[in-house]
Amino acid sequence: MPRWEPDGVGRLQNAALELFAEQGFERTTVAEIAERAGLTKRTFFNHFADKREVLFGRAAEYQREIILRELGESPDDVPPLDAVVRGLQAAADEMFEGNRDDVMRRGAIIEANPELHERELRKRAALTDTLAEALRARGVDADTALLTAQAGALVQQTAMQRWLQSAEKRPLRELFAEALASLRAVAGTANP
Amino acid sequence: MPRWEPDGVGRLQNAALELFAEQGFERTTVAEIAERAGLTKRTFFNHFADKREVLFGRAAEYQREIILRELGESPDDVPPLDAVVRGLQAAADEMFEGNRDDVMRRGAIIEANPELHERELRKRAALTDTLAEALRARGVDADTALLTAQAGALVQQTAMQRWLQSAEKRPLRELFAEALASLRAVAGTANP
Numbered sequence: 001m002p003r004w005e006p007d008g009v010g011r012l013q014n015a016a017l018e019l020f021a022e023q024g025f026e027r028t029t030v031a032e033i034a035e036r037a038g039l040t041k042r043t044f045f046n047h048f049a050d051k052r053e054v055l056f057g058r059a060a061e062y063q064r065e066i067i068l069r070e071l072g073e074s075p076d077d078v079p080p081l082d083a084v085v086r087g088l089q090a091a092a093d094e095m096f097e098g099n100r101d102d103v104m105r106r107g108a109i110i111e112a113n114p115e116l117h118e119r120e121l122r123k124r125a126a127l128t129d130t131l132a133e134a135l136r137a138r139g140v141d142a143d144t145a146l147l148t149a150q151a152g153a154l155v156q157q158t159a160m161q162r163w164l165q166s167a168e169k170r171p172l173r174e175l176f177a178e179a180l181a182s183l184r185a186v187a188g189t190a191n192p
Numbered sequence: 193m194p195r196w197e198p199d200g201v202g203r204l205q206n207a208a209l210e211l212f213a214e215q216g217f218e219r220t221t222v223a224e225i226a227e228r229a230g231l232t233k234r235t236f237f238n239h240f241a242d243k244r245e246v247l248f249g250r251a252a253e254y255q256r257e258i259i260l261r262e263l264g265e266s267p268d269d270v271p272p273l274d275a276v277v278r279g280l281q282a283a284a285d286e287m288f289e290g291n292r293d294d295v296m297r298r299g300a301i302i303e304a305n306p307e308l309h310e311r312e313l314r315k316r317a318a319l320t321d322t323l324a325e326a327l328r329a330r331g332v333d334a335d336t337a338l339l340t341a342q343a344g345a346l347v348q349q350t351a352m353q354r355w356l357q358s359a360e361k362r363p364l365r366e367l368f369a370e371a372l373a374s375l376r377a378v379a380g381t382a383n384p
Contacts, residue, residue, distance in 0.1 A: 079380075080378070081379060121309075121313065143374070144374070147371075147374055147375060147378050148378045150346055151375065154339070154343065157342075158339055158342075182339055183339060184380075186272070186336060186343055187343060187375055187379035187380075188376075
């Protein structure tokens with residue numbers, strides 16, 4: 001699945017996504033995932049703690065790195081929320097754009113398994129924390145940093161939802177910009 | 193706990209909060225809750241499906257009613273996000289203001305029990321859906337309604353977090369107004 005890891009990890013994640021979609025998350029074993037990927041169970045456990053982690057591992061850290069790099073390179077005069085959205089756009093370009101089917105498959109698997117929700121939500125919360133931390137490092141006060149990070153997460157959620165609609169053909173980057181503009185309009189004090 | 197239900201339901205919720213705090217959620221039985229409230233297990237099950245529901249039941253519906261009433265009475269020229277925040281403020285006045293200790297105890301119990309997180313999050317998502325639905329009924333388009341509801345939920349989350357800090361003495365209503373102003377500032381295009 002993820003272009004950004006064409007190695008054993010990527011093959012295992014690919015195999016897992018296929019098997020979870022074919023026969024369900026519950027009914028798939030680590031042995032089957034390893035076999036489909038042409039690797040051993042041992043290799044699987046070198047990379048992932050369990051069957052759940054194959055859906056989550058690495059991606060969050062990779063996304064974190066891209067966002068922090070982008071935020072770090074963002075000029076000081078870029079307003080905090082814009083800097084956050086630039087970071088999210090860079091991660092979207094590298095990780096999601098061109099992989100819509102995989103992102104949809106992954107989302108459907110998580111949606112269908114309540115035991116995965118908690119972990120997904122914790123990963124999202126960790127991303128918000130990362131964004132807030134990066135903003136504090138730019139000199140933004142703690143309250144504003146948290147609220148800006150949460151507003152950024154809302155922009156991401158809005159853009160991703162739209163992107164996953166099959167009728168939507170625009171690049172993800174553009175949908176992030178549109179979602180940011182929508183949030184600004186919604187938050188505006190002017191009458192609708 | 194909740195002033196708004198000084199009947200059997202309120203006594204059961206009070207007893208449950210006390211026992212969960214004293215001896216933990218896991219180790220508390222429905223029989224103990226009923227006994228502490230001076231009621232029977234049968235009465236408990238007349239009101240709640242299970243031990244978890246005693247932390248959640250009724251409050252969400254009560255909050256929903258207040259918000260819908262307030263939104264319905266809000267003049268058409270009130271911008272959608274302001275109407276949402278007015279609804280949330282009205283619910284906060286009636287349900288939370290003056291009950292900070294209970295709200296904190298309830299939050300600590302949910303925080304300590306991962307099995308409760310999922311239900312808490314589903315209740316929050318249901319509130320966002322309710323807000324979005326009420327906005328659509330006011331003629332707001334579906335995308336804007338959803339984003340406005342989510343922005344309102346973010347305002348609520350920000351205000352509640354601040355209110356639960358012991359140093360904070362201002363009324364919750366005022367913290368909602370402040371959180372809305374903060375979100376507007378964060379979303380603004382002006383440099384910080």
